[in-house]
Amino acid sequence: MNSCSTSSKPFAFDDPSSALAAMIDRLQAVDAEHVPLADACGRVLAEPVVTDRPSPACDVSAMDGYAVRRDELADDMTLPVCGEVATGQAPPELAAGHAVRIFTGGAVPAQADVVIRREDVEETAEVIRLRVPVVKIQPGANIRRCGENAPAGTRIAEPGTCITSPVAGAMASFGYVQAPVRRRVRVTILTTGNEVLGAESKPQPWQLRDSNGPSLWAMLNTLPWVDAQQPKHIADDPQTMAAAFGEALDCSDAVIATGGVSVGDHDHVPSVVRQAGCDVIFHGLPIRPGKPILGAIGPKGQVVFGLPGNPVSVMITARRMVIPVLRRIAGCRMAEDHPVLVRITNPDSRVLKMHWWRPARRTGADTVELIRSQGSGDVVSTAASDGFVELPPEASGPGPWAFYPWSTNP
Known part of the structure; x- marks a missing residue:
């Protein structure tokens, strides 16, 4: 049985969606540019796509057959064939009392008002005979009328739309050689922690190889509208951090830092962010994992996130909180997620007094199973997940609950 209630907490926002909305409301989309259509797949439209001519551009045949005048037809009659229309050719004139052979997509002669299907006639090279009753x-049978898909000047894709293969195909059909898109969002990833080493290192037992940088890099690099720089590791030193943040803010639309965001003696990110002139929207949310998360707006409208250093916290908060904000500055029409609802096949009775994000593996179109995890540092169990479910405060049971897959396109 499901249960759900809320309790007050000393946070700026009671739930992650409210915190997201507060940041998104403060942000503007990046500038526009034009890129070759061949390079625009996945990019975000900055202008509407408008038809430059009707679709279809003339009356065309929907079938292989014969174009004729309907009022000249009679049962079991024969008609001489006076010409042929191939696809891509201008139609000939249809003489009275005649038929014109036509193929699918061919332009219908102006004098014709019906196309008889090829299987409805007996045909020779010179004449056809009707095999079906005229009634x-x-x-208008088997004719696609000029403009029936869209007249000239129709908006067929709106700003904020990601250019998918159908959108790209439509743009090419209407003469777009260059695509008007938002430029890619420049993102800098900063990892912190004196105990953190590169993946190529041989760490001591008390040291760690960095997983936060590679996981964020992998998540962001699936997004064609993001230009993420290679992660940069910085020491837990206020001066070093301040220099790194200042440099990142100068060249980025978004800065994402991992670690050093809580309230410990060596957690310098919050003070460095404020000293850089950023307006902190929230520092701490009623969520697990990721409770110390920080979200801020830079002095020039940049996005700034400080994510907790534990790997699972980084992955989940980046997916749930960072990606929607990046969508907003990328100009995406829908910034926030619209998660599917799933039921948990192996629910337990554990509850938290905060929003709980639990890694899960998909078992069907609308079912998942929880992944047994040892906590927010357990990268092993998270690697076996397809995403995570979000349980409200004090909620338990099979659901349905919102499910957020690791895939990040809107």
Whole structure:
């Protein structure tokens, strides 16, 4: 059985969605640019896509067959064939009492008002004979009318739309050689922690190889509208951090830092962010993992996030909190996620007095199973997950609950 209640907490926001909305409301999309259509897949439209001519551009045949005048037809009659329309050719004139052979997509002669299907006639090279009663041949049959898909000047894709293969195909059909898109969002990733080493190192038992930088890099590099720089590691030193943040803010639309964001003696990120002139929107949310998360707006409108250093916290808070904010400055029409609802096949009775993000593996279209985890540092169990479910405060049971997959495109 499901249960759900809330309790007050000393946080700026009671839930992650409210915190997200507060940041998103403060942000503007990055500037626009034009790129070759061939390079625009996945990019975000900055302008509407408008048809430069009707679609179809003329009346065309929907079938292989014969273009004729409907009022000239009679049962079991024969008609001489006076020409042929191939796809991509201008149609000939249809002489009275004749038929024109036509193929699917061919332009219908102006004098014709119906196309008889090839299987509805007996044909030779010179004549055709009707095999069906005339009453079954309706005026306009098997003709796609000029502009029936869209007249000239129709908006067919709005700003904020990601250019998918159908959108790219439509743009090419209407003469777009260059695509008007938002420029890619420049993101700097900063990792912290004196105990953190590179993946190539041989750490001592009390040291760690960095997983936060590679996991963020992998998540962001799936997004064609993001230009993420290689992660940079900085020492837990206020001066070093201040210099790194200042440099990052100068060249980035978004800065994402991992670690050093709590209230310990060596957690310098919050003070460095404030000293850089950033306006902190929230520092701490009623969530697990990721409770110490910090979200801020830079002096020039940049996005700044400080994520807790534990690897699972980084992955989940980046997916749930960072990605929607990046969508906003990328100009995406829908910034926030619209998660699917799933049921948990192996629910337990554990509850928290905060929003709980639990890694899970998909078992069906609307079912998941929870991944047994040892906590926010357990990268092993998280690697076996497909995403995570979000349980409200004091909630338990099979759900349905919101599920956020690791895939990040809107």
